[in-house]
Amino acid sequence: MRGATASVDGAAASTRHVAVEYSSDAEWAGHLAEFVRAGLAAGEQVRYFADATDPGLVTRTLTRSGVDAASALRGGQLVVITADETYLTGSRFDPDAMIGLWREAVDGAAAQGFQGLRAIGEMSWGARDLAGAERLLEYELRIHHEVFEQLPLTAWCFYDRRLLAPDELAVLARAHLTRSGAAVRDGEPGLAVAPLAGPPGFRLSGSAGYESRRVTASAAAALAASPAEHLTLDLSALDHLDVAALADLARAVRRRPYDTPVRLLNAPPALHRMLELFPELGDGFQEVSR
Template identity: 75%
Template sequence: MHEKNSSLEGGIAADRHVAVEYSSDDEWACHLLAFVRAGFARDEQVQYFADSTDPGRVTRTLTERGVDAASAVRRGQLVVTTADETYLAGARFDPDAMMGVWHESVDAAAAQGFNGLRAIGEMSWGGRGIVGAERLLEYELRIHHEVFEQAPLRAWCFYDRRLLPRTTLGVLREAHLSRAAAADPGETPVLSAAPLTARPGFRLAGSAGYECRQVVASAAAALAASPAESLTLDLSALDHLDIAALADIVSAARRRPADAPVRLLGAPAAVHRMLQLFPELRAGLEVAEL
């Protein structure tokens, strides 16, 4: 069993799951080099899950910049594979399966004698028509509590601005509590979802209307799937929550075990009125004030 909040480099869980954006091959290479060198210096295993990048280019770039990648590959300290063999190994992208993969990989790195595991995952496949790609936001929300607060893992999610729609990139970026590059102000999403830091749960910020249904659906899916016994949904930063969004949240709460309700924090006045008018919507919910 991993110790809760165990860390690499002394970082808390929020610091170990990082969104890394780049717009050029040189930016990509600089992020890669810094990450790998830090891992090797701490005798950690480093894994790279390539998507748009040819796996051979990863090792060539490291070699060209002074890292003995070939030797690291031979001793198992550097493992370069593809998204097809990891994130997309099944018939569709499955967040539940990936949670298990991360825990197994951390254990495997320790069994091989390494001080920890760090990984880079290229996430450009999230912008294509991959079956299950619509669950990527759900995955990014859940992984904080289900993996990083449980296992000594450091992972950078690589987002290539050239390959992902700006709106998609903005939403996915906001699901990370740490970022390695400044965001483009034009990419700020209308509605964002992020994990909470002090307790298991999620936070919605912005306006939850029709145009943001996929964000709400992903947050609701994360609520329903979370194994946490006590779960909070912070709505205090919402400007608007329409009835369809509330219905998604209610449906998610009802799919959870009866003894594991969702605690609504800072719900807008309109939500309080709706729950008063239709008390049956409260099933699976606990409404609290800030």
């Protein structure tokens, strides 16, 4: 197995971080058994981070699905723990701490002789009034480049439609480059943000206005926290960006530890007009086209 510092192809990384949506216990059980069975067969360590689900139900469901969960638990190949022991260590959610935990987990699996690590994380805690839960979107945006492009890890983020508001779920799911079980919705969120599959950066699509202020704030936080020196913001699918949203992004650029400008790819005409009116907001950006 490659070490934790190994580089992983960006396109391949996009298929290893998956948003999995479901609406019933039967759907949940099907996704669970498929994922765990594949990991055990490949000699990988499989970890399940439970939140709304009792950990005992996870192992009982696997057993009913024909998976020898008891043996996998005894051998350390299957580990079932809770969100409080992972995402919410320290009674709050901290994306930086969780990114560090992934690195430790991958190293730990390798040290135990497993061929890799795969994990399922229940994300229902993001809908509760918990300290740091507002940073979940920032985390989902960051980990493509900071985790999956760096580490030999496969993870499915489990999103239960019964526990999350549709608009919130749509925004979080669209932060993944690969989705499974995506529901048919009447309308997508006003602003969607996703990591780029190639160069480090993010793609904004839709409308960045007052209604999407929290999404813009998460995108700005991910932009500021990125360890990549060269970043791109792909605005090809952006319909609208108001001055407040542009100011959020501009402040994020100023917080970055690099003097390298952030590339604005295919900025819409409205943004050009705003930069003419407020040229100070363009500091740290470089407009480019394909």
